[in-house]
Amino acid sequence: MAAPEKKEGRVGLLPLEDAVKGEFVVRLPPEPSGFMHIGHAMAGTINAVYRDTYEGKLWLRFEDTNPRKVQKRYYESFRTGYTWMGIKWDYEKNVSSDIDLLYEYVQTLIEAGDGYACSCPADLMKKLRFEGKPCEHRDQGVEKNMSIWDEMLKKKHKEGTYVIRLKGDLASLDYSLRDPNIARIIDYPHPITGDKYVVWPTYDFEVVVEDQVCSVTHILRSSEFHVGLQDMIRKMLGFPVISVKQFSRFNFKGTPVAKRLLRPLVEEKLVSGWDDPRMPTIEGVIRRGISAEALRQFTIQVGYTQSEHTFDWSLLFSVNRKLLDPVTKRFYFVPDPVKLTVEDAPRRDATIPFHPLGKLGERTIATAGQFLVPSSDIGQMKEGQVFRLIELYNVKLVSKGTDGNAMGTYLGDEMVQDTRKLQWVTPDASEGVEVMELSDLFREDGTFNPESLKIRLGVVEKAFGSLGPGEIVQFPRYGFVRLDAPGRCVLGHN
């Protein structure tokens, strides 16, 4: 009888039923108003993976239509972030470079009687929209609208005085369709275009035009935008329908991505900066020791859905660990060390491979009975107990000692079953190191977790000093760490 087949889970992202190979265009639409974060990276991965599967093209398009929010350094954050992720985009543009084109579409709508200039105060308009009533400007005529529009472009009106609205559907139960704003005056220098423009298109209008201009065939992005409104605008402009697939935000437990929550942490110096390893920014993720490949594989594994979700970091860590395990060197790190003197110890030069499979080279450590070992191990043992110094020899604990001076006696080289094994360093071939131990930035109740960073002091073997910043190794019996700066590591996970 044949054994029952083992079922497999989903492998890769679900296919897009309406995608055609070779005729597939997607886009990454970041607003350069903050540093790129892990959610951008995951959404970018999804788009890039589909681009590859359907042999299409990928746009990197900066949605920089609010000069008050946009900053130059953030454009670069996304470029370097996507590059780090291994995401290659086929085309790049800034929406701010298409302003004249966008003006033409605004004008077309006004001329067609679909748009009008409105000077109602925001709160009045809000009230009217809520009640479904037209404002006094709605039917003032194309000529009047055109002359105001011209004046707006000629900078004759101040910010906050006039906007261009669409004649939407005042009766719609979807309130966002009730005469939405498509262009407004923002008198503030733009990092790219300077003070050339003061009239700026709003997102929902601009994105519809840009997707058409970029020949986008599929929209795959997180779900904080209104499909209905964009469809309405698309229809008014005579653009074909585009396939939209929305997915909800990628949240990680204890690590929100919202700038509103993160900025105070930076400003109040509760974290070291936007690149603090506890932060969800790409810089933070890198410092945590997560590899781009791990993030990529993780994204494909979890996929995307429309339901709310909060990933446990352990899901990502597991992927990261499996990628790291076969390629990282092992170095002995002793947290909270205590001295151990082994009596009658033979002088021994221990040659130990950097990896259990022996493929990453080896180092030799000279020993003479003096060691540093973890205080927690000594604390947990009883006097008289036998343990083993890994790759070296057995020791019988004679005395735990007071003030961190344990004593032991040499008990042979032969491996003994079921003995505790301790990593060790020698006092004269080791150096101090501090390790940043991380946990959730925010507690369950949404407040900052002051315990989110703990500094563990310890000593690491001399050979570790040959590594450069950015390298990731495993400290056996402790975890995978990334060398952050000389003398400082970040514990990514165990």
Next chain:
RNA sequence: GCCCCGGUGGUGUAGCCCGGUCAAGCAUGUUACCCUCUCGAGGUAGCGACGCGGGUUCGAAUCCCGCCCGGGGCACCA
């Protein structure tokens, strides 16, 4: 208040469109054992879920209705 979208174990998902093969798969987590000179990796086994209530049906995680809960939208933000 109104509109839209969701609710599968501790966590993330597959299945739902086209009802039976689902006494619900995979991953993560956790427990035990094996392996390993790491508390890592690998192996084996166990644990653990269809939001609630009705209905249709021989049969519902899948279809219908009501309820509850969560998220998003209703900006001169994106």
